Amino acid sequence: MSNGSQHKTGNIGSMFDSIAHRYDFLNHFLSLGIDRYWRRKAVNLISVTHRNCDILDVATGTGDMAIAAMKLDPVHITGIDISPKMLERGRQKINKKGLSEKIDLLSGYSENMPFDDNRFDVAMVAFGVRNFSDPVKGLMEMYRVLGRGGLIMVLEFSKPDKFPLKQFYGFYFLRILPLIG
Numbered sequence: 467m468s469n470g471s472q473h474k475t476g477n478i479g480s481m482f483d484s485i486a487h488r489y490d491f492l493n494h495f496l497s498l499g500i501d502r503y504w505r506r507k508a509v510n511l512i513s514v515t516h517r518n519c520d521i522l523d524v525a526t527g528t529g530d531m532a533i534a535a536m537k538l539d540p541v542h543i544t545g546i547d548i549s550p551k552m553l554e555r556g557r558q559k560i561n562k563k564g565l566s567e568k569i570d571l572l573s574g575y576s577e578n579m580p581f582d583d584n585r586f587d588v589a590m591v592a593f594g595v596r597n598f599s600d601p602v603k604g605l606m607e608m609y610r611v612l613g614r615g616g617l618i619m620v621l622e623f624s625k626p627d628k629f630p631l632k633q634f635y636g637f638y639f640l641r642i643l644p645l646i647g
Contacts, residue, residue, distance in 0.1 A: 478597050479548040486551035505534040508621045516617050519587030524576050525594025529556030532569050545571040576604035581611045590619040
């Protein structure tokens with residue numbers, strides 16, 4: 467990783483460490499609950515072709531996507547994230563739900579994952595690509611660890627460009643978010 471990428475990664479990790487205790491609330495509140503809907507939708511799409519397989523959840527945070535992917539009856543789910551405090555919150559949620567035999571959360575970078583080539587059947591990331599220090603390198607790493615016939619699923623918000631969503635988005639992110647976050 468370049469020095470610029472390391473600096474960005476460090477800043478992002480520190481920022482997520484500082485909000486880990488309220489991240490789930492903020493994520494659901496600030497997205498108006500849409501994040502939950504899209505996670506379910508993504509899992510449903512994955513289920514069409516990939517069930518009972520090994521899954522990688524990149525930028526897992528507090529593990530919401532990994533937990534949602536349990537609907538796929540996975541062999542195992544491995545989550546990876548750069549924020550120790552987010553991972554700690556995720557492990558608490560996973561333990562509380564009795565899922566620690568099926569889901570492991572590890573500390574690591576999306577751009578340099580500690581996994582063998584062709585290791586996973588599904589590699590997924592939900593609302594995390596925007597926080598990769600190098601999005602192209604992170605996506606290439608996901609491809610590297612994906613086995614033949616595997617699936618990459620990227621779930622990410624985009625900035626709307628059509629009326630009235632564009633205006634609502636601008637108002638919400640410029641006027642409402644600063645008051646909350």
